[in-house]
Amino acid sequence: MMKPIVAVPADTRTLDGADWHAVQHQYVRAALNAAGVMAFIIPAFEKGYDTDAILDRVDGLLVSGSASNVHPSLYAAEARESDGPFDPARDATALPLIRRAIDRAIPLLAICRGIQELNVALGGSLASEIHEQEGIWDHRKPADVDRDGMYAIRQSVFVKEGSCIARIIGPGEVLVNSLHRQAIAKTAPRLQVEAIAEDGTIEAVSVIDAKAFAVGVQWHPEYWAETDKPSNQIFAAFGDAAREYAANKNVSMKVKA
Numbered sequence: 001m002m003k004p005i006v007a008v009p010a011d012t013r014t015l016d017g018a019d020w021h022a023v024q025h026q027y028v029r030a031a032l033n034a035a036g037v038m039a040f041i042i043p044a045f046e047k048g049y050d051t052d053a054i055l056d057r058v059d060g061l062l063v064s065g066s067a068s069n070v071h072p073s074l075y076a077a078e079a080r081e082s083d084g085p086f087d088p089a090r091d092a093t094a095l096p097l098i099r100r101a102i103d104r105a106i107p108l109l110a111i112c113r114g115i116q117e118l119n120v121a122l123g124g125s126l127a128s129e130i131h132e133q134e135g136i137w138d139h140r141k142p143a144d145v146d147r148d149g150m151y152a153i154r155q156s157v158f159v160k161e162g163s164c165i166a167r168i169i170g171p172g173e174v175l176v177n178s179l180h181r182q183a184i185a186k187t188a189p190r191l192q193v194e195a196i197a198e199d200g201t202i203e204a205v206s207v208i209d210a211k212a213f214a215v216g217v218q219w220h221p222e223y224w225a226e227t228d229k230p231s232n233q234i235f236a237a238f239g240d241a242a243r244e245y246a247a248n249k250n251v252s253m254k255v256k257a
């Protein structure tokens, strides 16, 4: 069977004075080596895209993390200086892809910024600088360490019994990494909370009544996807869902032929 293809919306970046469309290697590596799928990077544009034309050609959607934040105007909030940096082209590309993938039962895995985009895309809101809230742990990436240190497994989250995530990695406590300043504030109506941190921060959701795999996690399973068992299980489950989608798509194309 051919390897499934998953769309990965890019960030916009300026490198060496030029504008780039970029996805960090850890996401495409985890897609290939832990999910067994090929990542096709989707350049970020504020307008001009045909979302269905993109989704017609893939078997899944992987929405990556990013240091940029979803623009507050997308959840009816005022944008403050501290809410940045922003990436409106990423927002404009990822949010419609998320909504249409759910509508079309195309498997979706949303990571960190991705879970925040999923929540906003379905009508939820976000809180910024959550570490400034009373009783909330500092979830930001550690400073003055190398990348392995930034993505170190260092936080307990608690997976709810009977949740989609529990069927993948088991219920109860799981150790994860943490690199975020924002988090879900108002959970979108179509999302169910699947895991929380010790301070109550929402760490995983799934789409209620989704017709396919549709999961978001606030942590970064991609980074240790080849060596950390829960991380690997999440990507393997996403890959299985993409393979099932691709097989069904091929069958329906043969029937039409």
Ligand SMILES: N[C@@H](CCC(=O)NCCCC(=O)O)C(=O)O
Pocket (backbone or CB within 6 Å): 064, 065, 066, 067, 068, 069, 111, 112, 113, 114, 141, 179, 180, 181, 182, 183
């Ligand atoms: N910007 C959001 C989402 C955080 C996120 O995706 N983190 C990945 C970090 C990537 C990096 O800095 O290399 C937030 O801060 O909540």
